[in-house]
Amino acid sequence: MNILVCVKQVPGSNNVEVDPATGVLKRNGIQSKINPYDLYGIETALCLAEQYGGNVDCITMGPPQAKAVINETIAMGASHGAVLSDRKFAGADVLATAYTLSQGIQKFGEYDLIICGKQTTDGDTAQVGAEISEYLSIPNVSNVLSIDEIKDGHIYVTASLDDKNVKMRVSLPCLISVDADINTPRLPSYKIKKNISDNAVEFFSFNDFDDQDEKHYGLAGSATQVERIFPPEKNDNKYSISGTSDEQATAIFELLRTKKMI
Amino acid sequence: MGKLIINKNLVTEEKALSLIKICPFNAITYKDGSLDITSACKMCKMCVKKGQGLVDFIEDDVKEIDKSLWRGVCVYADCSGGKIHKVTLELLGKARELANVIDHPVYAIAIGTNLDECANELLRFGADKVFVYDDPAFADFRIEPYTSAFCDFIDKFKPSSILVGATNLGRQLAPRVAARCRTGLTADCTVLEMKKNTDLVQIRPAFGGNIMAQIITPATRPQFCTVRYKVFTEPTPMDNPTGKIVNMTVTDKMTMSAIDVIKSFAKPKDIDIAEADVIVAVGRGAASDAIRQQAEALANMLGGVVACTRPLVEENIFDAKHQIGLSGRTVKPKLIICLGISGAVQFAAGMKSSDCIVAVNTCNTAPIFDIAHYCVVGDVAEILPKLINKIKGE
Numbered sequence: 001m002n003i004l005v006c007v008k009q010v011p012g013s014n015n016v017e018v019d020p021a022t023g024v025l026k027r028n029g030i031q032s033k034i035n036p037y038d039l040y041g042i043e044t045a046l047c048l049a050e051q052y053g054g055n056v057d058c059i060t061m062g063p064p065q066a067k068a069v070i071n072e073t074i075a076m077g078a079s080h081g082a083v084l085s086d087r088k089f090a091g092a093d094v095l096a097t098a099y100t101l102s103q104g105i106q107k108f109g110e111y112d113l114i115i116c117g118k119q120t121t122d123g124d125t126a127q128v129g130a131e132i133s134e135y136l137s138i139p140n141v142s143n144v145l146s147i148d149e150i151k152d153g154h155i156y157v158t159a160s161l162d163d164k165n166v167k168m169r170v171s172l173p174c175l176i177s178v179d180a181d182i183n184t185p186r187l188p189s190y191k192i193k194k195n196i197s198d199n200a201v202e203f204f205s206f207n208d209f210d211d212q213d214e215k216h217y218g219l220a221g222s223a224t225q226v227e228r229i230f231p232p233e234k235n236d237n238k239y240s241i242s243g244t245s246d247e248q249a250t251a252i253f254e255l256l257r258t259k260k261m262i
Numbered sequence: 263m264g265k266l267i268i269n270k271n272l273v274t275e276e277k278a279l280s281l282i283k284i285c286p287f288n289a290i291t292y293k294d295g296s297l298d299i300t301s302a303c304k305m306c307k308m309c310v311k312k313g314q315g316l317v318d319f320i321e322d323d324v325k326e327i328d329k330s331l332w333r334g335v336c337v338y339a340d341c342s343g344g345k346i347h348k349v350t351l352e353l354l355g356k357a358r359e360l361a362n363v364i365d366h367p368v369y370a371i372a373i374g375t376n377l378d379e380c381a382n383e384l385l386r387f388g389a390d391k392v393f394v395y396d397d398p399a400f401a402d403f404r405i406e407p408y409t410s411a412f413c414d415f416i417d418k419f420k421p422s423s424i425l426v427g428a429t430n431l432g433r434q435l436a437p438r439v440a441a442r443c444r445t446g447l448t449a450d451c452t453v454l455e456m457k458k459n460t461d462l463v464q465i466r467p468a469f470g471g472n473i474m475a476q477i478i479t480p481a482t483r484p485q486f487c488t489v490r491y492k493v494f495t496e497p498t499p500m501d502n503p504t505g506k507i508v509n510m511t512v513t514d515k516m517t518m519s520a521i522d523v524i525k526s527f528a529k530p531k532d533i534d535i536a537e538a539d540v541i542v543a544v545g546r547g548a549a550s551d552a553i554r555q556q557a558e559a560l561a562n563m564l565g566g567v568v569a570c571t572r573p574l575v576e577e578n579i580f581d582a583k584h585q586i587g588l589s590g591r592t593v594k595p596k597l598i599i600c601l602g603i604s605g606a607v608q609f610a611a612g613m614k615s616s617d618c619i620v621a622v623n624t625c626n627t628a629p630i631f632d633i634a635h636y637c638v639v640g641d642v643a644e645i646l647p648k649l650i651n652k653i654k655g656e
Contacts, residue, residue: 036576063289063302090289091305094437094447124467124588124608125449127437130405134441139520140405142434160529161403162340162347162429167524168404174520180582219264219305223446223482226475229306229468232607234632235619241638248640249648252599252620255636259618261540261564261597262653 001054001150003045004111006101006129007038007073009066010122034069037117039076039185044147044178045115046077046186052150055079059108061089061100070201075188079200082108086205091219098131100217103209105136108202113155114175118143126177133175140175141168145182264321266299266309272316273297284312325481329422329460332483335361336369336421337389338412338436340429341380342403348496349427353489354387355497356454357425363456367391369421373411375401385503387496392507393419399517402526403431405438410516412439421484423462425454428488440486446479447486450588452493452611462487467588467607474607492536492594493615532583533567539596540566543586543613546573547602547623548642554579556646557601563653569593571609587612601642605630622646 009032045056058073060066061084070081084104092100105114114136116129126142133140141159148156154169157176170176206217214220241251256262278292289302290309297316299309309317335357340347350370357368370389372380377396384392395411412435416424426436428450440447452474453465461478462485468475479485535541542561544554554568561568570580572587586593588608598613600621605628613619614633621634622642631637638645 063300065302085301087299087301087303090299090301090303094449095441095444098437098441119589121589123449126433127447127449130434130437131441131447133405134409134438140434140438141521143430156524160430161342161526162431163343164526164528166402166526169522169524171520223444224448224464224477224479226306226468227463227478228476229473230476232467232474232610232629232632235635238631238635238637241636245640245644246648248622248638249645249652252622252636252638252645252649253652255620256564256597256653259597262656 001049001052001113002109002111003049003054003056003113003115004105004109005038005041005045005056005058005073005078006114006116006132007042007058007060007069008035008120008122009033009060009062009069010035010120032065032068034072035117035120035122037119037121037180039117040178040180040182041115041117042073042076042078043183043185045113047183048113048147048150054112057081057109057111059101059104060084061092061097061104064203067201071193071196072188074196074200075190075193076186077189077192081201082204083201084204086217088206088214089218091222092217093222093224094125094127094131095223096217096219096221098128099135099221101128102132102135103211104204105132106210107204107208112172114138114173116175116177118177118179129175129177136175138173138175139170140177141170142177144176144178264319266303266305266307267318267320268297268299269316269318270297272314277314277316281309281313281316284308327481327483329483332420332422332460334367334369334419334421334423335456336371336424336484338424338426338432339370339372339380339384339392340427340431341372341374341377342431344374344376344380346380346383347427347429347491349429349432349489349491350384351387351496352491352494353425353427354384354389356489356494358388358497360423360454360456360462364422364458364460366422366460369393369419371395371412371415373400373408381507383499385505385507386499388500388503388505390505392505393510394507395510395512395516397512397517399512402523404519404521404523405434406519406521407517408435409438409442410518411510411512413442414516415510416443416484422460423456423485424487426486426488428490432488436486436488443482443484445482445484445486447488448477448479449488450611451487451489454487454489461485467611490592492592535567535569535584535586536591536593538567538593540564541569541586541593541595541598541613541616542566543569543571543598543600543603544574545571545601545603545609547604549574549577549579549602550643553601553642553646556650559650560599560646560653563650564597566595566597571603571606600630600634601646603630604628605633
């Protein structure tokens with residue numbers, strides 16, 4: 001059983017703001033972390049490998065510093081990791097990101113199961129996993145709540161589908177996206193982290209891929225285009241309720257009464 | 263679509279260092295007199311706008327497609343289980359607005375089984391044509407057959423824009439279909455507009471920050487977006503619809519799948535914050551046990567439910583079902599009282615279309631006050647017990 005987990009490095013905080021005067025994005029801290037939703041995917045993979053034998057690898061796309069999140073996954077128990085990094089990949093939307101990852105996955109190894117987290121905390125799209133599966137021509141199931149069994153080349157999963165839960169049998173290889181709360185991710189081992197060997201993480205750039213058409217990657221390979229970015233609109237139709245806490249409580253109370261809420 | 267070029271002859275150390283500060287993604291480096299853009303670049307082009315000419319954006323020749331060959335604003339009708347998800351109806355209302363700008367028809371595509379009733383309802387809610395793929399093989403949602411049917415429709419009818427509800431089903435189906443069409447997909451749009459040239463303007467929170475991005479799909483068709491439930495408003499149904507139902511042929515090849523559904527079962531009934539008329543929402547500034555209990559008491563008094571922001575779910579104070587925002591639920595209650603919530607854009611995107619927003623926060627510059635209708639700058643811990651006492655005294 002070879003399992004690959006797709007992970008992403010995300011900003012440590014979401015407090016990016018636009019300076020209203022200059023229109024420049026303000027940076028508040030530059031720390032970054034592994035996307036919290038990916039931890040559930042890694043834990044799922046590690047548990048399956050423990051139960052059924054096999055390897056867990058991880059893959060990410062990002063700047064060279066994204067190696068840090070791969071190291072994190074190795075400290076949790078993954079064997080190897082790949083970082084897809086190239087300026088040609090910059091500015092990628094969902095389509096180009098998924099395509100780049102699918103190219104990288106095919107270079108990195110052969111996998112029975114690919115696991116993604118539910119979504120990232122910076123993009124929040126929850127779309128890349130499904131697009132990767134399309135490029136790899138394998139079935140995919142999102143919102144997986146539990147993995148019930150792996151048997152005879154099939155994986156049995158329970159997934160959440162809006163108003164119902166569905167038990168499914170899916171033939172391998174396939175891609176699944178796991179929901180948060182599917183498990184409790186383990187903590188990384190400090191001991192492993194200190195001793196990660198240099199060849200545990202492999203770097204891939206555009207030149208390593210089969211598809212050598214630059215137009216399929218990064219901004220050039222993106223179908224969507226950001227026309228402009230702007231601060232969220234403000235609501236001008238607003239009232240201030242000031243005074244002592246007592247006066248404020250009274251004002252809210254009166255408001256609730258006018259609105260017939262009480 | 264283009265790339266960034268550094269004008270090396272203009273680079274001075276001073277300019278380079280100020281350029282590094284301009285980049286919000288730390289993607290510019292200056293080492294040994296050489297200015298470079300790294301792969302951390304997100305192509306926000308801030309360096310082009312503010313970089314004193316150091317960086318230029320070179321537009322590639324984009325292969326123009328004939329956009330007039332693509333007609334119609336199409337809504338994917340989420341009707342798994344034979345019932346239309348209400349987000350579909352909201353999207354039909356928006357599709358009509360968008361289609362009117364460019365004089366296009368409104369389409370709906372329905373995939374499932376026993377869809378007669380659904381198809382008629384789609385007509386009542388404004389579809390000019392409802393394309394139906396009805397087959398027992400579509401009884402359960404399985405990704406490959408649904409994708410095949412969807413793509414069959416796109417091949418044959420070439421819709422210009424496709425709106426998909428961001429249900430669990432829609433979030434799997436839309437990316438899979440968009441990837442097969444090699445076209446763009448924008449998730450969780452909060453505003454949609456139509457340009458005269460049929461480009462769909464898609465606006466959503468972006469870059470994980472307090473920023474909105476306006477996104478278009480300039481050179482491919484169809485243009486795909488997903489929209490959450492309760493973002494747009496359900497239109498009034500027509501008594502005598504004039505649209506037509508088109509039954510589509512389902513082939514064996516279309517229904518092939520590597521997935522077998524063993525069984526499906528109803529989810530245990532849970533609190534659904536999206537359906538509540540009144541919500542008392544708590545954030546980091548109201549996370550103490552005492553305030554939380556008071557918030558619940560207030561919610562009970564108002565016949566509402568308690569909801570929260572993402573940090574409180576991450577800290578295991580609340581179950582994820584209570585979370586409002588882009589990674590939680592979108593809500594549109596008659597009244598939402600936000601206690602100790604700063605109002606990050608991810609949260610705001612999930613509740614800002616609420617009818618009445620009351621916000622209590624100690625910090626008068628909190629972004630929540632930008633969207634609130636009633637702004638209360640004060641301490642939740644002091645105001646909340648007094649408010650509860652007043653309601654009790656009623």
